[in-house]
Amino acid sequence: MISVAIDGPAGAGKSSIAKAVAKELNYIYIDTGALYRAIGLYAVEQAVTTTNREAVAALLSEIDVTLQHIGGHQHVFLNGRDVSERIRKPVVTVAASHVSAHPEVRTFLLSLQRKLAEENNVIMDGRDIGTVILPNADVKIYLTASAKERARRRYKELFDRGEDVHFDTVLKEIEERDYNDSHREIAPLKQADDAVLVDTTEDDLETAIQKVKAVILSKIG
Ligand code: DC
DSSP: OOEEEEOOOEEEEEEEEHHHHHHHHHHHEETTTHHHHHHHHHHTTTTTOOOOOOOOHHHHHGOOOEEEEEEEEEEEEEEEEEOOOOOGGGHHHHHHHHHHTSHHHHHHHHHHHHHHHHOOOOOEEEESSIIIIIITTTEEEEEEOHHHHHHHHHHHHHHHOHHHHHHHHHHHHHHHHHHHHSSSSSSOOOOOOEEEEEEEEOOOHHHHHHHHHHHHHHHHH
8 A cells, every 4th residue: 555644834735636636546635634633523522621621532432533534525423423614713723722622532543544544545744744633645745835824825715714813813823733733742744755745835725635646646756
């Protein structure tokens, strides 16, 4: 099986790019952030403080998270319930960032991610895929863009969805998430030594897709 790891900060375009490239190459696209989001959602629903490591760890035995691909789209199931839409709510975005810093949560999700990569040709996107989850991935890409450009993209996405947001708030949230994700003690966001850096600040989506595809094909082609 072939595995492609794509890591990088929030809003770098990982999911749109990985999804498109996976479709072209006929690989399964796996959005690992959705797994952390499902746990964040459960903690919010149980009214547990998401920064409280012990309290979140105590919930894990009650949680079953699975992924299914339906009509080419990834669906996330939390204890049998399809939560694919619910996990995109802003409150869950913050909760996911908090719970993902707890070592118990990362261990809980590790084997599920490795199993998916063992059984399928995958393009997996996340923060620690190339560094921790799949250190032997065939291709590793670190996808980034400036914080301002990432905030601009995220703002447009939220605006188009009809959400009432301010650009400055989106930028501040992106910067806070960058800080949380790259400063946590366990599996922080960082470029793997053997990852290819792709900066999409100046690129439109199609250009970025072709850049990433070219990197993959140059490694496995
Ligand atoms: O990619 P995303 O925005 O859906 O990720 C949600 C949160 O989960 C984000 O704050 C970082 C965390 N995450 C992680 O720690 N490791 C991953 N492989 C993917 C996401």
